[in-house]
Amino acid sequence: xxxxxxxxxxxxxxxCVSQALAEAESICARQGVRxxxxxxxxxxxxxxxxxxxxxxxxxxxxxxxxGRRAAPxxxxxxxxxxxxxGLVHRIASLNAFVGCNRPEHAHQGxxxxxxxxxxxxxxxxxxxxxxxxxxAAAVGFSVDSQTVEVVGLCAGCQEAK
Amino acid sequence: xxxxxxxxxxxxxxxCVSQALAEAESICARQGVRxxxxxxxxxxxxxxxxxxxxxxxxxxxxxxxxGRRAAPxxxxxxxxxxxxxGLVHRIASLNAFVGCNRPEHAHQGxxxxxxxxxxxxxxxxxxxxxxxxxxAAAVGFSVDSQTVEVVGLCAGCQEAK
DNA sequence: AGAGAACAGGTAATATAATAACGTCTCTAT
DNA sequence: ATAGAGACGTTATTATATTACCTGTTCTCT
Numbered sequence: 590x591x592x593x594x595x596x597x598x599x600x601x602x603x604x605c606v607s608q609a610l611a612e613a614e615s616i617c618a619r620q621g622v623r624x625x626x627x628x629x630x631x632x633x634x635x636x637x638x639x640x641x642x643x644x645x646x647x648x649x650x651x652x653x654x655x656g657r658r659a660a661p662x663x664x665x666x667x668x669x670x671x672x673x674x675g676l677v678h679r680i681a682s683l684n685a686f687v688g689c690n691r692p693e694h695a696h697q698g699x700x701x702x703x704x705x706x707x708x709x710x711x712x713x714x715x716x717x718x719x720x721x722x723x724x725a726a727a728v729g730f731s732v733d734s735q736t737v738e739v740v741g742l743c744a745g746c747q748e749a750k
Numbered sequence: 751x752x753x754x755x756x757x758x759x760x761x762x763x764x765x766c767v768s769q770a771l772a773e774a775e776s777i778c779a780r781q782g783v784r785x786x787x788x789x790x791x792x793x794x795x796x797x798x799x800x801x802x803x804x805x806x807x808x809x810x811x812x813x814x815x816x817g818r819r820a821a822p823x824x825x826x827x828x829x830x831x832x833x834x835x836g837l838v839h840r841i842a843s844l845n846a847f848v849g850c851n852r853p854e855h856a857h858q859g860x861x862x863x864x865x866x867x868x869x870x871x872x873x874x875x876x877x878x879x880x881x882x883x884x885x886a887a888a889v890g891f892s893v894d895s896q897t898v899e900v901v902g903l904c905a906g907c908q909e910a911k
Numbered sequence: 912a913g914a915g916a917a918c919a920g921g922t923a924a925t926a927t928a929a930t931a932a933c934g935t936c937t938c939t940a941t
Numbered sequence: 942a943t944a945g946a947g948a949c950g951t952t953a954t955t956a957t958a959t960t961a962c963c964t965g966t967t968c969t970c971t
Contacts, residue, residue, distance in 0.1 A: 594889050623967090625919070645956070660922060665958065667920095682842040682897050684928095684957060699882070701891045712885055720881040721860070721900055724873055728755045729905030730862045736843050738897040739882055744890030784938090786948070806927065821951060826929065828949095845928060845957095 596639035596710045597703065597743035606636045609688050613676050616692055622674060631667040632688070635677050639708040641685030644668060680709060682738045687711070699737035705746035755871045757800035758864065758904035767797045770849050774837050777853055783835060792828040793849070796838050800869040802846030805829060841870060843899045848872070860898035866907035 595605070613632055617624040624632075634647050644664050652658040668686055671677040675695055677686050680702070689698070690711045698711040699718075718735055725732050756766070774793055778785040785793075795808050805825050813819040829847055832838040836856055838847050841863070850859070851872045859872040860879075879896055886893050 592889065597889075597891075623919080627920075643956085644958075657921090660920095661958065662922085662960090663920065670919095681899070699885070701886055701889070701893075703891075704894065710889065710891065712889075714881070714885040717878070717881045717885055720875070720878045721898065724860070724875040724878055725862055725900060725902065728753065728758075728862070728871065728873075729908070730758075730864075730871065730900075730902055731908060732862075732900050732902040733865065734901045736897065736899040736901075737882065738842070739886060739891075739893050740895045740897075741886065741891055741893040747890070747892060784948080788949075804927085805929080818950090822929065823931090823951085824949065831948095 593744045594710045596708045597706070597745045602638070605639075605688075606633060609636045609676075609692075612692055616674065616676070620674065622670075627663070628667045628670055631664065632671055632676055635671070635686050636688040639687070639710070641680045641683050641687040641702070641707070641709050643683075643685045647686075678711070680738060681736055682740075697735055699735075699739070701739050701741065701743065703743035703746055704740050705742055705749075708743060710743065754905045757869045757871045758867070758906045763799070766800075766849075767794060770797045770837075770853075773853055777837070778835065781835065783831075788824070789828045789831055792825065793832055793837055796832070796847050797849040800848070800871075802841045802844050802848040802863070802868070802870050804844075804846045808847075839872070841899060842897050843901075858896055860896075860900070862900050862902065862904065864904035864907055865901050866903055866910075869904060871904065 610629065610633060613624055613629070630651070631647055634650055635642050644661065647668075648659055648661060648664045651664065668677065668679075671686075672679060675692050676689055678689050678698055678700070679686055680700060683702070687700075687709045691713065696713055697718075698713055701710040701712060702708075703710075717737060721735055721737075722732050771790065771794060774785055774790070791812070792808055795811055796803050805822065808829075809820055809822060809825045812825065829838065829840075832847075833840060836853050837850055839850050839859055839861070840847050841861060844863070848861075848870045852874065857874055859874055862871040862873060863869075864871075878898060882896055882898075883893050
């Protein structure tokens with residue numbers, strides 16, 4: 590039996606968001622860093638769906654709701670903070686950001702990106718990272734960080750066809 | 751014994767280049783597509799080292815040698831052609847391009863990028879792609895394409911420390 | 912409580928990467 | 942020779958990200 594990931598099937602998404610925000614609060618408190626209103630709002634926007642969101646999309650929303658138009662550094666600084674604290678991930682191949690599923694512990698996810706619905710499913714498969722580390726070690730390369738981004742069709746979109 | 755990849759140790763690089771160009775000629779001939787002077791020159795520039803090269807770096811060289819300054823589409827079109835025909839790869843995390851080691855057959859490489867010397871070592875490890883496909887399949891996701899880009903220290907730069 | 916440091920964020924300008932739209936020239940096949 | 946496709950020039954624009962500088966807030970130490 591296949592366990593479809595949350596990101597690729599209907600669910601009460603508001604719970605994803607509120608849980609992510611609550612976790613973020615507690616993580617920041619524990620780390621002694623400040624989850625300011627702006628940072629929290631950016632995190633919330635990134636979590637609005639499971640689709641990676643561009644910095645300028647966030648910027649557009651902030652500008653609209655603030656009246657005064659926000660400038661790029663505002664968003665990038667908030668995103669940098671969220672990245673540093675493991676609350677969001679950056680998807681290099683999309684120039685976009687997505688909420689982290691498991692912010693409790695430091696990690697780098699692997700991402701399955703649906704070419705149809707654009708949802709990004711985060712994996713954390715030791716088998717994948719180990720295969721990478723092993724292949725690297727075989728040529729004397731020591732690994733610091735991995736980017737694994739996979740494009741294809743998620744379970745939901747395969748059914749839909 | 752560790753077999754250090756070519757990219758991360760000294761070698762007669764002019765042979766890399768001439769071989770890559772010769773292979774490109776024969777592949778394009780076989781495919782019935784045109785490796786024009788411009789495309790060939792761009793391929794040569796991408797091969798100038800094992801370091802991924804940005805489109806605008808290529809542009810700068812072309813501009814200088816042509817006198818008239820080249821415009822972005824000139825370079826991007828050549829790169830698109832080279833990508834389509836498997837002669838170069840794009841490194842998403844760097845917004846840069848690198849020559850393909852094995853253009854004879856279609857594939858997507860995995861890349862080890864040295865944070866010190868910036869060389870990109872191309873791997874083609876079935877174990878890695880299989881681990882990815884398997885993990886994806888386990889959640890019902892069918893894979894079209896994979897991006898695997900790893901940052902760390904190559905063998906040469908580890909010694910150098 | 913007040914001084915000073917560290918941090919957060921506003922603002923303007925700029926850098927970097929990529930694409931769109933349109934025109935012209937050149938091969939090549941008939 | 943000529944029509945059509947392909948290659949490339951050219952101008953402009955869009956998308957993504959960073960730099961530099963300044964202001965205001967919060968934290969810390971005394």
